[in-house]
Amino acid sequence: MQDGRAEPPKGTLYRRVAADLREAIAAGEYGSGGRLPAESALAERYGVSRGTIRQALGALRADGLVTSRRGTRRVVLGTARVQSFAELVSFTHWARSLGEEPGGRVERVERRPADVREREQLRLEPGAEVVLVLRVRTLSGRPVMVERSLYPLWVGELVARIPPDAVSHTEPLQEHGVVFADADHTIDLVVADADDARLLGCEAGDALLRERRRSTDPAGTPVEWSEDRYLPGTVAFTVHNSIATSALARRHRRSD
Amino acid sequence: MQDGRAEPPKGTLYRRVAADLREAIAAGEYGSGGRLPAESALAERYGVSRGTIRQALGALRADGLVTSRRGTRRVVLGTARVQSFAELVSFTHWARSLGEEPGGRVERVERRPADVREREQLRLEPGAEVVLVLRVRTLSGRPVMVERSLYPLWVGELVARIPPDAVSHTEPLQEHGVVFADADHTIDLVVADADDARLLGCEAGDALLRERRRSTDPAGTPVEWSEDRYLPGTVAFTVHNSIATSALARRHRRSD
DNA sequence: GAGTGGTCTAGACCACCCT
DNA sequence: GGGTGGTCTAGACCACTCC
Numbered sequence: 433m434q435d436g437r438a439e440p441p442k443g444t445l446y447r448r449v450a451a452d453l454r455e456a457i458a459a460g461e462y463g464s465g466g467r468l469p470a471e472s473a474l475a476e477r478y479g480v481s482r483g484t485i486r487q488a489l490g491a492l493r494a495d496g497l498v499t500s501r502r503g504t505r506r507v508v509l510g511t512a513r514v515q516s517f518a519e520l521v522s523f524t525h526w527a528r529s530l531g532e533e534p535g536g537r538v539e540r541v542e543r544r545p546a547d548v549r550e551r552e553q554l555r556l557e558p559g560a561e562v563v564l565v566l567r568v569r570t571l572s573g574r575p576v577m578v579e580r581s582l583y584p585l586w587v588g589e590l591v592a593r594i595p596p597d598a599v600s601h602t603e604p605l606q607e608h609g610v611v612f613a614d615a616d617h618t619i620d621l622v623v624a625d626a627d628d629a630r631l632l633g634c635e636a637g638d639a640l641l642r643e644r645r646r647s648t649d650p651a652g653t654p655v656e657w658s659e660d661r662y663l664p665g666t667v668a669f670t671v672h673n674s675i676a677t678s679a680l681a682r683r684h685r686r687s688d
Numbered sequence: 689m690q691d692g693r694a695e696p697p698k699g700t701l702y703r704r705v706a707a708d709l710r711e712a713i714a715a716g717e718y719g720s721g722g723r724l725p726a727e728s729a730l731a732e733r734y735g736v737s738r739g740t741i742r743q744a745l746g747a748l749r750a751d752g753l754v755t756s757r758r759g760t761r762r763v764v765l766g767t768a769r770v771q772s773f774a775e776l777v778s779f780t781h782w783a784r785s786l787g788e789e790p791g792g793r794v795e796r797v798e799r800r801p802a803d804v805r806e807r808e809q810l811r812l813e814p815g816a817e818v819v820l821v822l823r824v825r826t827l828s829g830r831p832v833m834v835e836r837s838l839y840p841l842w843v844g845e846l847v848a849r850i851p852p853d854a855v856s857h858t859e860p861l862q863e864h865g866v867v868f869a870d871a872d873h874t875i876d877l878v879v880a881d882a883d884d885a886r887l888l889g890c891e892a893g894d895a896l897l898r899e900r901r902r903s904t905d906p907a908g909t910p911v912e913w914s915e916d917r918y919l920p921g922t923v924a925f926t927v928h929n930s931i932a933t934s935a936l937a938r939r940h941r942r943s944d
Numbered sequence: 945g946a947g948t949g950g951t952c953t954a955g956a957c958c959a960c961c962c963t
Numbered sequence: 964g965g966g967t968g969g970t971c972t973a974g975a976c977c978a979c980t981c982c
């Protein structure tokens with residue numbers, strides 16, 4: 433496709449073009465702050481239509497790699513490595529991508545009726561039950577996070593069958609056809625309770641970084657509602673947004 | 689455009705269609721978890737091509753309002769209100785959108801040579817100077833955040849000329865042609881230092897929620913590098929991401 | 945005024961989901 | 964097998980930036 437770089441013919445056209453452009457940008461071919469070739473030039477170079485080029489560039493735009501503005505060529509914003517969705521929803525994927533050894537153990541599994549709020553989050557009928565799983569997660573043996581996950585029964589029954597010392601939970605779920613496709617995240621600060629302190633080896637009252645996450649499958653059905661609490665200094669969340677597409681929001685908290 | 693709803697003919701076609709669909713979803717016309725009409729049906733209803741419909745639906749997809757999957761109709765994920773980019777980058781915009789009274793005062797303005805890291809973030813030449821502005825931000829008179837912003841000289845000189853008691857800084861900047869178009873955010877937890885404690889009225893050593901943000905203008909030129917520290921309980925950050933487009937990332941912190 | 949990205953059209957084929 | 968969204972093409976016009 434392009435001279436020096438390997439280009440295995442897999443995936444759709446625009447994904448291959450996007451991957452090629454990503455590599456070129458990462459290799460510094462256009463420099464930081466440099467200008468990309470015009471869409472028409474890229475279309476000719478890759479032998480595809482302008483629409484396909486625009487699809488590829490749209491992906492880079494969403495990742496915050498390039499600008500786009502009418503009247504001028506696109507400008508390289510940065511070379512930031514973008515993590516996959518799996519690395520976001522799965523602690524195990526994330527840890528592995530860091531070269532760290534993910535671990536963990538299940539502290540508690542509980543099946544009980546869902547309360548009003550839980551039913552709303554998981555879009556369940558009145559009287560429906562949920563499965564609560566409390567886990568400690570470790571990086572290379574060091575506890576870094578406490579995870580409280582809530583599953584609808586059809587998912588929870590699969591989760592409950594996973595061995596307590598299994599490293600990954602999303603992987604066995606995938607094998608049973610439970611796919612995570614969309615997630616809403618809320619990030620804020622919370623104070624460690626007695627459970628957190630015991631499991632993480634900190635003091636009750638210490639501050640923890642909290643991520644609450646609601647995940648749905650490709651059909652839009654909620655499959656998980658989780659609250660993760662991280663020890664300070666172990667994790668940071670990064671987001672890119674632009675005047676065109678903003679997925680990040682800042683929310684006020686009066687109470688909760 | 690669509691019977692009941694007001695539809696002023698402003699903006700591009702696909703934006704008008706998107707706005708109309710957003711309203712319909714917010715009004716619960718398809719229900720939560722309900723299915724949208726097929727693209728072809730929408731194209732006919734609005735009298736536009738399928739491509740335009742897809743552009744509109746792409747915007748809703750990016751906001752996490754609907755799913756998209758080959759073979760099935762789109763499903764409504766939620767009705768979440770999406771905040772504008774301005775509400776994210778500007779404290780003032782954000783506060784106003786909450787119905788709160790934004791306030792603040794400048795504590796310190798300082799012009800000095802940029803160090804290596806600052807030069808890298810703002811993409812400046814060796815020897816370049818920057819302007820540092822330290823501000824306290826309030827909601828309805830209550831201090832909630834300390835902001836340390838770094839500007840390249842050409843922006844900093846404009847900022848320095850803004851009255852110290854001005855509520856908004858981004859608005860006067862906009863009037864001088866400085867537009868914020870893209871931003872990278874990093875969110876984590878940090879411990880309050882003596883300055884933070886004094887300005888926010890907390891204890892040194894207390895935990896604060898930190899957001900670091902690098903913003904660029906439409907041409908891709910860095911215009912601001914800021915570190916904001918929020919009192920616990922005053923703010924939460926929310927993100928939507930999907931297997932298709934992920935702008936959020938979880939990063940490991942060994943040190944910083 | 946030339947060059948560039950943003951928008952829009954009309955049509956085609958394919959991969960996938962469902963029944 | 965029928966319906967659906969995903970991909971791709973070829974062309975057109977326009978709004979904007981910059982020289």
